[in-house]
Structure formats: structure tokens, C-alpha cells
Amino acid sequence: MKLKLPTKKKEQGKPNGELYKAQPPVKKSTNPLDKVLGNIKPPSFEKQDYFKDSPKKPDVVDPNYSLRQQTLNLIDILSPQSAESDFDYIKINDVYFRTLFVSGYPRFVAPGWLEPIVNFDSSLDISFYIYPVEGKNVLDDLRRKIAEMEAEIATDLQRGRIVDPATQAKLEDARSLQEQLVKGVERFFQFSFYITIPAPTIEDLNQLTKQIESTLGSLLIVAKHASLDMKDGFISTAPLASDKLSITRNMDTTSVATTFPLTSAELSSDKGILYGMNSQNDSFVIFDRFSLENSNMTIFATSGAGKSYFVKLEALRSLMLGVDVVVIDPEAEYKSLAEAAGGEYISFSFSSGSKINPFDLSQVQEEGENQLGLKILTLHSLFKVIMGELTAIQEALLDRALVATYRAKGITQDPDTQTKEPPLMEDLYKTLIGMETKEALDLAARIEKFVRGSFVGIFDKHTNVNLDNPFTVFSVKDLQESLRPIVMFIVLDYIWTRIKRDLKRRLLIVDEAWHMMKYPDSAQFLWSVVKRARKYFLGLTTITQDVEDFLGMDIGKAIVTNSALRLLLKQSPAAVDKIGDTFYLSEGEKQLLLAANVGEGIFFAGPHHVPISIVASQKEHQLVTTRPEELAKKEKKIITEPNTPKTQ
């Protein structure tokens, strides 16, 4: 049966007769759908006939105009031009729809079991209806059923027959459900599940239906066509909350919970923090980064794409789960966040009181590790960054000087001596001077500025900062550009030595990590921390806007491969190919990154990746934003707030 609803009737302003041919008298149909659709028989609108009668092109209807002129009412405007309901599909305008209802469910399901259908590679309208059921009625039914099954088993036994294992299994299920319901652990629901498939042609519709049925089949779900009920099926999957099909199945709370559609099985877990929304299916990207093979993360994007914003959100949310956060902040942009979270903000400058002594030892003994040896290796790298190029002789001298400096303080390879007070920069300087060779004096001259020259004041005293606060930010903004890699190195080394002392879950965020990649030795050190972080519960996050340089270095690539988590936000056309090669991106994914808005990108966790959009609550946004206009507004508000008279 066909039902065609004309909407272009009145706006033409012509008598009906001109537009529509008179219809032959409608024969009485034996189609049962007539009952469903009622007896509405509006004049049908035949396109070809219309063009035959009128060579003119039809006027285009302006809905607003027609509504104002009252030539069309609202329903005419909203409703489709034609709807055709068939045995096995419904056609609305030019789109075919078929509704499937689910009649059989698997006995056991795991959370997110519907994921293959929710993420099906074609647009579907899926609706679930969940009806809470009065517990008492269910319990009465259950009691009766249990009694029946027990009687059946008892009779079988009496007659010497073998008990039906299916009945036994059902009885067990019913008993455990009864217990859960009585205890109030579970509640009872009726659940219905419909899928409407849209397609441009009937062939496509049949093809898609087959694919969906086989996907459902693989999940042990039995789906059937809502034959003869396509109209009700369509309405039941429209966002009207009207279940016209009413084909339900009983479920307890746990089973209903597993049908929750907004999870992507890949990157949604039941613990951890919210990283963002999966922009493909609007599910939440939630997980615990400490559950992956390592907890390191690398973030690449152009400036202003939302890297720091993302990391700050993660830091705030992780703090709530008892994870400590340490930040090395070259731009002083974590200050307000530290203040809001009750954290400690340590700023390094020549005049500030915060000191770190690069000669500190971790005082943690590990099997097979020579603590002093490791420290001297790190100091070697640090001094190479500070001193610049060294000849082989100078390197040997430096090594000897470092060993001698520790020995002068009574510190040797013997672990017991390593708890003594460590030497200072000045001690090394004196040792070098004392060596009295030309090369050693040259080395001494290169560190002189840190001991008595213009750079005095940061590394020449014993350490007086600590990591006791769960949220500690080290800012190096107030130092000149050339010193930043050195200070970042020293701070990273300090944090690394302290982290070993008491093990707990920590995030270490190195913002603008490319400062450290400028020198091979500091890059090497960063890499060594990345490599060993896992053993100390540490998740190291490196943020970089200089994508090309970072990935151009072997160490940069190695850092990426040793990070289970990777976030790519907006990329520049210059960098996108390199990113594509490193992360094995498809053309589509590259396009996504080129066209991404602020806070949008691709998120990799272990072997999975999803398109992500990073979202913050209003409160969070105020804490983490760095937009000058928003900051200015916030500041103004703080200044004016006390004086603002209360309106109430």
C-alpha cells in the first residue's frame, strides 16, 4: 500500500485541479497495513503528471514564508513529502528504513558487548527502552517458577529419569537471581532493543541488513525484522521515547548496565580519569594510564592547539585519584593551577630562595646499581651541556675531578658513605683549579660563572626544595633562554633522584620538552628517564610543539616508541607527513589533524587509537586556560568582586 502526502499543494496558489489529476476510486485494500495506517487517503502527488500538465518549474517553497502566509501549517512543513509503508521496509521521501528488533540475547555478556553495533560503519538509529519492574511481582513469579522447576526435577528423580541439565541450569540462575533481588543487590528491568537501518536504495538496505544481522549473530544476538510493523518500528527508534513495538526481555541491573552504549571497548575502562570524548561515537575515553605497559605520554601539536590545556586537565583529574603530579614549566603557566590545587610553585631565578644541588645522591640502593657511578654519568652529561664541546683529555679530567670531589667529602663507591653531605658546585670548581693543568683550568673557567660569576644563586647551595606536596611545579621562566635547558636538566635529575626514594604513582610533566632536545646530552638524559620511568611508577609526559625537530632525532623517535600514550592535536602542513610516517596515519587521519579545531585530535593508548575531543567543565576551564583575554577577565573579576554591591 502506498501513502503519499502532498505538501506542495497550496503554496502554488492554484486550484487543486490544475496540479493534481483526479484519482481513480480507491479499491478496497486487503492489505493489513491499512489498519495500521488508518483510512487517510489524501490525493496522491504524481511527479510526472505534474510536469506534463505544467511545463513551468515548480516554485520553491519557503517554509517561513508559507507559514507566515498560513498557506501551509507547521505539520505540513515538518512532515516528509511522502511516506510509503511496505511489508518489510518503510520509505520516507527517498530513504528506505528497516527496523530490526532483538528477540534473543546471549546468556553471558561483558561490559561494552554492544560495541560492534554502536560503532557499526554505517549510520544506524538504535534505541533501548528500559522499564523498571516492581520487585514484588517479579519475586512472586520467580517463586512460582522455582517451585515448578523443583517439582519437575523431583518428579524426574522419583521416576528414575535423568534430570534435564537445562532445567537445572535455569533453576540455579533463578535461585541466584531470587537471592540478589531479595537482598536488594539487583533490581529488575524490562529491556527492549531496536535498530533502524537507513539506506538510499532497497538493494543497499538488504545488504546492510545482512551485515548487521551477521554482526549481531557474532554477538549471539538474535534479531528479527519488524515485518508489518515498520511504521511502529520507525517511530520506536525516533527520539520520541515511544516504544510502539514493545518487545521486551527481563534483565537485572548488571545486565542492563552492560548495554550502556557510550563506551568504546578499546579506550573505556571502569577506572581511571576522563581524557575526553571519542568524537566518532561520543563515548567517553576513560582509563588509567598506569594500567598500560608503560605510563609515558608524548604530545605533539602546533602552538595553541591545546597541549598544555589537556595536560593540566589530566593533572587536575589525576590529583583527585591520589596521583602525585610534578611539572617542569618553562612558561610559568601552571601557577594559577598550582595555587588552586593547593600545590607548591617553585620558581627558579637568581634571586629566589629555591636551590637545587646537582650533586645530590638518591640514597637508594638497588641491586646491581652503582649509585655514585650513575650520578657521575649524569653529571658528565650535565657538564657537557654547561661547558660545551670537550676534548677527550678534558672529559677524562672532568671524570677524575668529579670522583675526587666526592671523595673529598668522604663519598666513595661504598653505599654507607653515600648518605654523607654531598659536595657543591664550588667544590668541583676548587678541585679543577687544584689540578693545575691547562685543560683543568679551562674547565674551571667554564663553570666559574655558576660559582662566582653572573649565574651564581641557583645551583651553588644545598638543596632546599622537596617534593612533599602532591602537586609541585618547578618554573624556569625567569631564567634566560640559554640557561633553561640546563635548569630543566638539573630539575629533572633532582626529581628523578627524589622519585626513587619513595615509590608512588606520579606524573612528571615536561612542558616544552624541545628545550631539552636542543643538546644531545640533555636529550639522552630525558630518554634515559623515559626508559626507566615504569619501574618507579612514573608516567612521564613530554609536550612538544617543535614536531619536526623532535621526530628528526633518533632519541625523539625512541621517546615516542617508549610512550604507550600519544596525543596528536592540530598539525601544521609542514609536520604532518613526518607525523604520518611516525604514527602510521592514514590519509584521512592526516586530514583530520590538519583541519582539527583547538582541543581535537587523535589519541593513542597502547595498540588502540581514537579521534578525541578534549572537554573541560566550566570550573576546570577557568583554572587551565591561558588565553590572555580570559585571564584578563578573570583578574578583573577578582579585583572588582569585593567591591561589587550585593544585589540581594
Ligand SMILES: Nc1ncnc2c1ncn2[C@@H]1O[C@H](COP(=O)(O)OP(=O)(O)OP(=O)(O)O)[C@@H](O)[C@H]1O
Ligand atoms: N579543549 C579545549 N577546550 C576549550 N579551549 C581550549 C581547549 N584546548 C585549548 N583551549 C584554549 O586554547 C588556549 C591555548 O591552549 P594551550 O595553552 O593548551 O596551547 P598549547 O598547545 O600548549 O600551546 P603552546 O605550545 O604555545 O604552549 C587555552 O588557553 C584555552 O583557552
Ligand SMILES: [Mg+2]
Ligand atoms: Mg603550552
